[in-house]
Amino acid sequence: MVANLPACVGQKCVGRLSIGSDSPRLSISEAIVFNGGGHINHSIFWTILSPTGGGEPTNDLASQIRLDFGSFEDFKKNMIERSSAVKGSGWGWLGWNRKTSKLEIVTTQNQDPLEATTGLIPLLGIDVWEHAYYIQYKNLRAEYVERIFDIIDWINVA
Amino acid sequence: MDSYVAALEAKLAEATGIKINQMANAASEGAAISEQTDFIKNIVISDGKAQAGIRNPLIAKVLGSIKAETGQDLKYELPKLGYEYGQLEPTICEEIMRIHHSKHHNGYVTNLNAAVEKLAAAERAGDVNAMNQLSEAINFNGGGHINHTIFWTNMAPNGGGLPTGELADQINTDFGSFEAFKKEMCAKSAAVKGSGWGWLGWNKTASKLQVATCQNQDPLEATTGLIPLLGIDVWEHAYYIQYKNLRAQYVEKIFDVFNWNNVAERFAKAKK
Numbered sequence A: 001m002v003a004n005l006p007a008c009v010g011q012k013c014v015g016r017l018s019i020g021s022d023s024p025r026l027s028i029s030e031a032i033v034f035n036g037g038g039h040i041n042h043s044i045f046w047t048i049l050s051p052t053g054g055g056e057p058t059n060d061l062a063s064q065i066r067l068d069f070g071s072f073e074d075f076k077k078n079m080i081e082r083s084s085a086v087k088g089s090g091w092g093w094l095g096w097n098r099k100t101s102k103l104e105i106v107t108t109q110n111q112d113p114l115e116a117t118t119g120l121i122p123l124l125g126i127d128v129w130e131h132a133y134y135i136q137y138k139n140l141r142a143e144y145v146e147r148i149f150d151i152i153d154w155i156n157v158a
Numbered sequence B: 001m002d003s004y005v006a007a008l009e010a011k012l013a014e015a016t017g018i019k020i021n022q023m024a025n026a027a028s029e030g031a032a033i034s035e036q037t038d039f040i041k042n043i044v045i046s047d048g049k050a051q052a053g054i055r056n057p058l059i060a061k062v063l064g065s066i067k068a069e070t071g072q073d074l075k076y077e078l079p080k081l082g083y084e085y086g087q088l089e090p091t092i093c094e095e096i097m098r099i100h101h102s103k104h105h106n107g108y109v110t111n112l113n114a115a116v117e118k119l120a121a122a123e124r125a126g127d128v129n130a131m132n133q134l135s136e137a138i139n140f141n142g143g144g145h146i147n148h149t150i151f152w153t154n155m156a157p158n159g160g161g162l163p164t165g166e167l168a169d170q171i172n173t174d175f176g177s178f179e180a181f182k183k184e185m186c187a188k189s190a191a192v193k194g195s196g197w198g199w200l201g202w203n204k205t206a207s208k209l210q211v212a213t214c215q216n217q218d219p220l221e222a223t224t225g226l227i228p229l230l231g232i233d234v235w236e237h238a239y240y241i242q243y244k245n246l247r248a249q250y251v252e253k254i255f256d257v258f259n260w261n262n263v264a265e266r267f268a269k270a271k272k
Helices: A004-009 A024-047 A059-069 A072-084 A114-118 A141-151 B002-016 B030-041 B057-070 B094-124 B128-133 B135-153 B165-175 B178-190 B220-224 B247-257 B260-271
Strands: A090-097 A102-109 A121-127 B043-046 B049-052 B196-203 B208-215 B227-233
Touching: A024 A114, A024 A121, A059 A072, A059 A102, A072 A090, A072 A102, A072 A141, A090 A114, A102 A114, A114 A121, B030 B043, B030 B057, B049 B128, B057 B135, B057 B220, B094 B128, B094 B135, B128 B135, B135 B220, B135 B227, B165 B178, B165 B208, B165 B260, B178 B196, B178 B208, B178 B247, B196 B220, B196 B260, B208 B220, B220 B227, B227 B260
Parallel strands: none
Antiparallel strands: A090 A102, A090 A121, B043 B049, B196 B208, B196 B227
């Protein structure tokens, strides 16, 4: 993905006009969303994981989660359900909605980057592309999504 | 013009939240187009909300394709493979085949049955809205069922080699040569963004073979009008345990197990 990105940034690119790639301009912007999104998404992902992760968030983040979801358990349940239910490849996100001042759980398809696609600020992402878990968890995506909470770096998310 | 229509379809689907079948670039016939036109015309927009007024034609299309392929209607079943899980080695390992068939495909069948049961209940209640809310689940799980059903038959333990007879002739006519067809099939299948399928399909209106790709489990015929002859599953679950990230390598090697007799049979049927 990172290898593919400079190639298309080097050319003159137009903003995303539509889906459908029989025009060279359209396929360039599609490639940017896909590879650029892949780059952003994974860059964020590596930072929200840690060997010393797990446990629960504290302070402001914990308060906000309780405010917007009722409890950490409700947030976790919701996050697991929504992420597991992505049809095909994509991501589950905990995002910040600046307009409503609320936390939201949202999913995106393929490598669509959260902020560019929805306006939400990405705080925590779970990669549910099969490559993220298949070798170890096989078809058991829901199990992977639950277990990954054991290594979430809540300090980074906060 | 096609990309303009595709753009309109995509934007309409996004704006309404309704599963609008993307028919641009499709080899769809007049009836399918007028059905889709009716569906779009009957979308009611009020108070900034959109609601489909009539049943989404995609539902009947997907269920119809499944019936034509499997004979199944209302109650769907996981088909048996024509070979043991380990018999496609070394091309596709036993573990992949076992999980792919008994877990992934089986999952689609289970979820399809659940969706169709809800559909029947909605139909009994005359609830068009409830029926249409099932479009996505039926498309996804129904597509998963039909795609994999075709896929298992496209492969065989003594597969590989080259097609012969009328199929070989048609490939030469429409692609120039078998090598050119294989190159296009591999390139397009490998290039799918995310999960999806590569297909060799028959275009009835143009009387020619075409390579096409679909996202996720979108079934080829219901989505594009092309008749599926040969599919390559490029969801990562189809190859990751063995080929890891080397999708292009998997897509090339899978030609070693293709059952050209099956593809030829499908071609003969499609041409009628």
